[in-house]
Amino acid sequence: MQLGYCAWNLRDFWEAEWLGLRRASRLGWASIKIGFPMMLANVMSMLILGIGRVFIDARWGIETFGKLSLALSLVSFFLAFVSQASMVLFPSLRQATLDEVRRFYHAARDAMGLLFPGVYALYFPMVWLLSMWLPDYSSTFTYLIFLLPICVFDSKYNITGVTYYNVLRRERVMLLVNMVSAFTCLILTLLAVYAFGSVFAVISVMTVVIVARSLWSEFYMNRLMKVPASSIGAAEIMLTVGFILSAFLLSPVPAFCLYSSIYLAFLTFFRHELVETMKKLRP
Numbered sequence: 001m002q003l004g005y006c007a008w009n010l011r012d013f014w015e016a017e018w019l020g021l022r023r024a025s026r027l028g029w030a031s032i033k034i035g036f037p038m039m040l041a042n043v044m045s046m047l048i049l050g051i052g053r054v055f056i057d058a059r060w061g062i063e064t065f066g067k068l069s070l071a072l073s074l075v076s077f078f079l080a081f082v083s084q085a086s087m088v089l090f091p092s093l094r095q096a097t098l099d100e101v102r103r104f105y106h107a108a109r110d111a112m113g114l115l116f117p118g119v120y121a122l123y124f125p126m127v128w129l130l131s132m133w134l135p136d137y138s139s140t141f142t143y144l145i146f147l148l149p150i151c152v153f154d155s156k157y158n159i160t161g162v163t164y165y166n167v168l169r170r171e172r173v174m175l176l177v178n179m180v181s182a183f184t185c186l187i188l189t190l191l192a193v194y195a196f197g198s199v200f201a202v203i204s205v206m207t208v209v210i211v212a213r214s215l216w217s218e219f220y221m222n223r224l225m226k227v228p229a230s231s232i233g234a235a236e237i238m239l240t241v242g243f244i245l246s247a248f249l250l251s252p253v254p255a256f257c258l259y260s261s262i263y264l265a266f267l268t269f270f271r272h273e274l275v276e277t278m279k280k281l282r283p
Contacts, residue, residue, distance in 0.1 A: 037171040044178035048185045048213075049150075052206045055193050064199060070134075071143040075150050078119075082155040086163045093167045101167060102225045107280035109160050109218065113232035114267065114274050116152045120243040121263060123148055124256040145247045146203045149240050153214035161217035168224065177213060185209045211240075232273065235266055 049072065057065040093101050127141045134140075165174035185205060192201035215233065222229050242262050246255040267274060 034169075034171060037175040038166065041171065041175040041178045044175070044182045047182040048178075048209055049206055051182070051185050051189050052202045055189050056199060056202055059193050059197075060199060067140045068143055068199070068203070070140045071147050074144065075147050078151045079154055079158070082158050086158045089159065089163050090166055093163065101164075102227060103280065105160060105164060105221065105225050106227045107277050109156070109221075109227075110230060110232055110273055110277045111281060112156045112159065113230065113236050114270055114277065116155060117236055117239045117243075117263060117266070119151050120148060120239070120247075121256065121260055123243075123247060124252050124259075127252065142248070143199075143203055145244055146200060146207055148243070149207050150210050152236075152240070153211045157210070157214040157217055160221060161214065164221055164225075165217075170224075173220070177217060181209050181213045184212075211237075230273075232270060235270070239263065239266055 053065065053068070053072070056068055093104065096104070123144065127144070131138060131141065162174065165171060188205040188209070189202055192198060192205050215237075218233065219229070221227070239262065243259050246258045249255075250258065
């Protein structure tokens with residue numbers, strides 16, 4: 001039924017003229033040369049989290065792996081929404097002028113840097129709700145403290161990194177970045193498992209690699225698009241460190257109050273950039 005529905009809506013395709021085998025082969029090969037690096041880059045990106053999961057399962061068993069998988073599932077649930085936004089942006093940016101692409105990148109980079117750290121504040125009410133629903137998975141929420149920065153930085157990478165790598169035809173650069181990230185994650189995970197013997201060290205490796213990949217891609221795009229660097233990125237790193245320390249060392253209520261105060265101070269300090277960015281993104 002689905003195939004029939006699609007065939008009906010694409011019925012004008014059947015009226016297109018025959019291109020010939022030689023031309024069709026050339027066009028197909030051109031598409032493969034573009035799509036193959038993108039596919040490999042996507043596989044390498046999945047390996048960054050996959051490597052850690054494999055080693056945790058092998059070293060600490062299915063119980064620890066199950067608790068970690070719950071935390072990773074919550075992170076993946078958030079990233080799924082962001083990846084859909086990235087898919088929607090690609091065709092629009094592909095048809096835009098270079099100046100429009102540059103302006104949107106500048107506005108999106110600053111907007112995400114200012115607003116996405118607010119996700120950290122949601123950790124505390126989310127943990128309160130989940131602890132009532134799943135009281136036996138309290139250690140999962142501790143893992144989530146170290147995994148939550150993935151939501152912020154991988155989301156930025158998907159929108160201002162992956163989307164722009166594809167729009168600007170830098171698929172091979174994206175592949176290289178993801179290959180280096182996956183290889184670095186493998187080396188550091190081996191060190192975390194066999195030298196430190198800590199689950200938290202393995203989780204920290206995954207998070208640090210993803211944060212580093214996002215920061216490098218932002219630096220690369222700034223130079224490629226000739227967009228000035230922003231101090232928001234450095235403040236965002238400080239917010240992330242502040243969240244991890246407060247959530248890990250303090251009880252939930254004081255940690256929530258402390259981080260909320262820090263985040264409000266951050267927004268106040270960058271209030272001019274926030275207003276200007278919202279104006280740029282306004283349709």
